[in-house]
Amino acid sequence: xxxxxxTFNDTTDEPNExxxxxxxxxxxxxxxxxxxxxxxxxxxxxxxxxxxxANNGIGDITVPEGDDAIFGVNLxxxxxxxxxxxxxxQSGVNPATEGTDYKVTTFxxxxxxxxxxxxxxxxxxxxxxRATARCW
Numbered sequence: 001x002x003x004x005x006x007t008f009n010d011t012t013d014e015p016n017e018x019x020x021x022x023x024x025x026x027x028x029x030x031x032x033x034x035x036x037x038x039x040x041x042x043x044x045x046x047x048x049x050x051x052x053x054a055n056n057g058i059g060d061i062t063v064p065e066g067d068d069a070i071f072g073v074n075l076x077x078x079x080x081x082x083x084x085x086x087x088x089x090q091s092g093v094n095p096a097t098e099g100t101d102y103k104v105t106t107f108x109x110x111x112x113x114x115x116x117x118x119x120x121x122x123x124x125x126x127x128x129x130r131a132t133a134r135c136w
Contacts, residue, residue, distance in 0.1 A: 013046040013079045046077040048084075069102065070114070 003021060022035035049057035053072030063069045075084065088104050096102050108117035 007040050009043070011044055011077050013044045013077045013082070014042050016041055044077045046075065046079070046082070049074045073109075 017040045018037050019040075020035050020037050022033065024031055024033040026032075050071055050073050051057050052059040052061050053070055055072070057072040057074035061069065061071060073084075073086070078084075086109070088102075090096060090098065098104055108119050110117055
């Protein structure tokens with residue numbers, strides 16, 4: 001006899017998961033039991049793109065002096081309880097200077113398309129600025 005059940009292919013990164021099939025056979029008045037464990041091997045990889053908010057975080061952005069620099073961050077397949085660390089730092093051949101060209105002390109993120117800006121609780125100021133947020 002074969003017993004078959006479907007498993008579902010989701011898009012969330014998660015640990016491997018298990019479930020059990022148990023059976024009890026009664027023969028000649030006596031019960032005989034056994035069980036088998038199935039392990040579902042996760043095949044999902046989370047992704048992150050950072051860049052143009054109009055393009056799901058893909059591609060770099062350009063900002064006129066004096067305007068807000070707004071990056072789009074797109075996450076897929078993130079496990080519940082995962083963490084996102086955002087780091088702002090100088091880059092390129094002619095790097096912008098923190099405090100003169102951009103201000104990391106006003107580093108904020110929005111989860112409602114820019115309606116509300118939130119300053120990360122764990123922002124640390126150093127040569128680069130990092131912030132960590134929990135995913136839910």
